[in-house]
Amino acid sequence: MGLTYQSTGITSRENFNITCISNEPVIALAGNPNTGKSTLFNALTGLRQHTGNWPGKTVLQSKGTYIYNTRKYLVVDLPGTYSLLANSVEEEVARDFICFAKPEVTIVVVDSTCMERNLNMVLQVMEITSNVIVCLNLIDEARRKKIQIDTEKLSRTLGIPVIPTAARNKEGIEELMNTTNKLISGQIKPRPNLVKYDKKLEDAILHLESKIKPLLGDELSTRWIALRLLDRDTKLISALEDFYDKHKILEMSKEVMA
Amino acid sequence: MKGSITLDTVPSNTFALITSINADGPTRRRLLDLGLVPGTRVEVLQRSPMGDPVAYNIRGAVIALRKEESSQVQTSR
Numbered sequence: 001m002g003l004t005y006q007s008t009g010i011t012s013r014e015n016f017n018i019t020c021i022s023n024e025p026v027i028a029l030a031g032n033p034n035t036g037k038s039t040l041f042n043a044l045t046g047l048r049q050h051t052g053n054w055p056g057k058t059v060l061q062s063k064g065t066y067i068y069n070t071r072k073y074l075v076v077d078l079p080g081t082y083s084l085l086a087n088s089v090e091e092e093v094a095r096d097f098i099c100f101a102k103p104e105v106t107i108v109v110v111d112s113t114c115m116e117r118n119l120n121m122v123l124q125v126m127e128i129t130s131n132v133i134v135c136l137n138l139i140d141e142a143r144r145k146k147i148q149i150d151t152e153k154l155s156r157t158l159g160i161p162v163i164p165t166a167a168r169n170k171e172g173i174e175e176l177m178n179t180t181n182k183l184i185s186g187q188i189k190p191r192p193n194l195v196k197y198d199k200k201l202e203d204a205i206l207h208l209e210s211k212i213k214p215l216l217g218d219e220l221s222t223r224w225i226a227l228r229l230l231d232r233d234t235k236l237i238s239a240l241e242d243f244y245d246k247h248k249i250l251e252m253s254k255e256v257m258a
Numbered sequence: 259m260k261g262s263i264t265l266d267t268v269p270s271n272t273f274a275l276i277t278s279i280n281a282d283g284p285t286r287r288r289l290l291d292l293g294l295v296p297g298t299r300v301e302v303l304q305r306s307p308m309g310d311p312v313a314y315n316i317r318g319a320v321i322a323l324r325k326e327e328s329s330q331v332q333t334s335r
Binding site: 111114 | 287288291293318319
């Protein structure tokens with residue numbers, strides 16, 4: 001699936017630096033492939049972006065803006081991925097963007113007709129950032145298939161806003177913009193219910209977090225980094241090196257790996 | 259019919275239940291991310307002309323896997 005990181009040799013760093021310059025709130029669209037992220041992107045921005053599968057380029061290519069309540073928002077369409085654990089360039093681009101470019105809001109676009117396979121991604125994004133909105137896209141399709149979704153309950157269980165949309169007919173777009181706006185202005189404060197692991201793992205996370213915190217501060221989710229270090233995710237460590245002080249990270253990872 | 263076979267040997271147009279993943283590291287991660295979690299029912303859809311890769315219906319999405327991946331997935335029927 002997709003090109004591997006090694007085969008292209010692209011570092012995703014240059015790809016999103018441009019977006020950090022502007023001071024408009026940044027909204028990232030993430031989600032599995034084929035869930036209608038680009039359709040939603042077009043519905044939001046009014047553009048007609050046909051996003052091809054160019055690994056690494058997608059971030060640069062599909063950027064757009066929309067104005068809601070006199071405020072301008074920058075929308076970034078991320079490549080579709082099944083996961084954020086960086087096995088391919090697309091996943092790496094998506095992860096680096098959510099993690100390091102720190103969009104004000106990340107909208108996880110979910111295919112309402114097969115939710116269980118999409119929710120994995122939602123949980124992963126929730127571990128990185130709490131500014132998440134779930135967008136139940138293709139809700140018209142789900143209705144047609146007689147799938148009923150209790151959005152209230154889903155929202156309560158996850159601890160984050162859930163908005164049903166049908167980007168194709170612009171259904172729910174207004175509400176999505178409204179919720180995004182509320183989240184940015186602080187009227188809604190999502191409290192994601194994170195996955196609890198077993199005691200041994202939780203203890204290890206706590207231990208690592210106490211070591212990570214002095215090094216990285218509150219900029220990134222220390223819990224998430226602790227989990228990735230436990231996973232021996234060496235690519236994340238090299239990504240961290242790109243964005244932060246190299247020596248500190250190296251020291252930290254050595255300590256952790258020991 | 260009972261017995262534990264790897265996913266690559268499951269015949270077309272039949273279902274298989276995932277019991278375990280015999281891989282580790284990124285491959286394991288990848289397979290789990292694709293939805294191949296123990297307890298998942300997978301439908302074998304069709305084989306490509308050369309027999310590899312094979313298309314599977316995994317939790318509502320059609321995904322093609324190569325033998326090198328599917329042979330690391332243990333199933334029961």
